[in-house]
Amino acid sequence: MxxxxxxxxxxxxxxxxxxxxxxxxxxxxxxxxxxxxxxxxxxxxxxxxxxxxxxxxxxxxxxxxxxxxxxxxxxxxxxxxxxxxxxxxxxxxxxxxxxxxxxxxxxxxxxxxxxxxxxxxxxxxxxxxxxxxxxxxxxxxxxxxxxxxxxxxxxxxxxxxxxxxxxxxxxxxxxxxxxxxxxxxxxxxxTNKLEDVIEFDKKQDDKYYYSNSSCKFYPLLDEEMTKTDTIYQWRRVYVRENKSNVCPTLTANMGTGGHNVPLIRCKSGIRKLTPRECFNLQGFPSNFILPKTLSNTRLYKQxxxxxxxxxxxxxxxxxxxxxx
Structure with missing residues (x-):
């Protein structure tokens, strides 16, 4: 045809x-x-x-x-x-x-x-x-x-x-x-699991990680985020675990930090998803190119x-x- x-x-x-x-x-x-x-x-x-x-x-x-x-x-x-x-x-x-x-x-x-x-x-x-x-x-x-x-x-x-x-x-x-x-x-x-699209075990750039110095609610994240195979969200005043083992709906404002951003705990610390992981969660193939000329904020939005x-x-x- x-x-x-x-x-x-x-x-x-x-x-x-x-x-x-x-x-x-x-x-x-x-x-x-x-x-x-x-x-x-x-x-x-x-x-x-x-x-x-x-x-x-x-x-x-x-x-x-x-x-x-x-x-x-x-x-x-x-x-x-x-x-x-x-x-x-x-x-x-x-x-x-x-x-x-x-x-x-x-x-x-x-x-x-x-x-x-x-x-x-x-x-x-x-x-x-x-x-x-x-x-x-x-x-x-x-x-x-x-x-x-x-x-x-x-x-x-x-x-x-x-x-x-x-x-x-x-x-x-x-x-x-x-x-x-x-x-x-x-x-x-x-059949595709979170670990297939999110690099839980790989150390990422420091800019993706939360810490005491960069995040005022970090102590609560550190206390509540106990699992290393699922996704959490900061919901203004509390930490929400996604118990269904799927990622919550990705939004255009994920790069701004703060409320509703998907977070994971891995061996290297507590961090947000990378832009590549977000594209993975939309089913884009690994050879789909994310232009290096664009900021992460723009890639998260895209x-x-x-x-x-x-x-x-x-x-x-x-x-x-x-x-x-």
Missing amino acids: KKLTVGSFFAGVGGIDLGFENTNQFKVVYANEFDKYPAITYETNFDLKVDVRDINNVKASEIPDFDVITGGFPCQAFSLAGYQQGFNDEKGRGTLFFEMLRIIKEKKSQNKQPRIVFLENVKNLVGHDNGRTFQVILDSLKHLNYKVQAQVMNAYIYGNIPQNRERIYIVGFLDEKAYNNFHFPLPIEL AGNSVVVPLIERIAQNICKAIS
């Missing part, structure tokens, strides 16, 4: 794109990412120049045609970690979904409408504003003749990645037969904003089966 072309919006470092291309059935021909720093990481790992323009300024006639349009449109407006402003977000992040719709409509007017839509967002999008926000999204896609399926999926249940990360995935097809053939992946056994690559790949494989 000839590879299907993909147009990627809000591409970040390319997690969705990597998941699709890993099937060997898709080829990304266009990527748009407004933030220049993840675009640097993207271009380091893909043979594609990123369009770093604001999506509001992108016209469909200026970009290639593609079979599949993908987007992990900004989720801060819908996230439990944010203010849950949704479409009313004062920074306009909640309305960027409609810019993707505009691109689709413009392509449709040129008889080049993408056959398939793939979207990813935070779980809280489903219940935001008593479900009305999510319904607007589904209705908007249906108005453009897409038959749509959606499901909330967790990384450690469906992606074989030891991270507790729930996200909503939306897949739409123009072709009704493909829609009827499609189903989301079934749960799989979690990892936290990205997606679980193996789960994306499983969904993309099922899309292939549905259309073939």
Whole structure:
């Protein structure tokens, strides 16, 4: 089968794109990412120049045609970690979904409408504003003749990645037969453990470690963090052990220190995760390059904003089966 072309919006470092291309059935021909720093990481790992323009300024006639349009449109407006402003977000992040719709409509007017839509967002999008926000999204896609399926999926249940990360995935097809053939992946056994993606036994750079001199709540960490094979979090006034043996949801602010940052105790001391370990926990391969020109704070943000690559790949494989 000839590879299907993909147009990627809000591409970040390319997690969705990597998941699709890993099937060997898709080829990304266009990527748009407004933030220049993840675009640097993207271009380091893909043979594609990123369009770093604001999506509001992108016209469909200026970009290639593609079979599949993908987007992990900004989720801060819908996230439990944010203010849950949704479409009313004062920074306009909640309305960027409609810019993707505009691109689709413009392509449709040129008889080049993408056959398939793939979207990813935070779980809280489903219940935001008593479900009305999510319904607007589904209705908007249906108005453009897409038959749509959606499901909330967790990384450690469906992606074989030891991270507790729930996200909503939306897949739409123009072709009704493909829609009827499609189903989301079934749960799989979690065989990848924390020790497979976190270097508990390896000494890291001193900057990753907590100490009495660098951390005012270190004595409590030292007292409460007794295990060397699991992940803890500092929760403002207490230490929380993650007893499920998976990592809590990675966030974009992991590089800032303080509240909610995943912590581990190892032979060399108490430390936060490295950027590479965070990318490992999103299922990126070991040969995915983290540019040395970027600060760790930016890399933490990029990892936290990205997606679980193996789960994306499983969904993309099922899309292939549905259309073939």
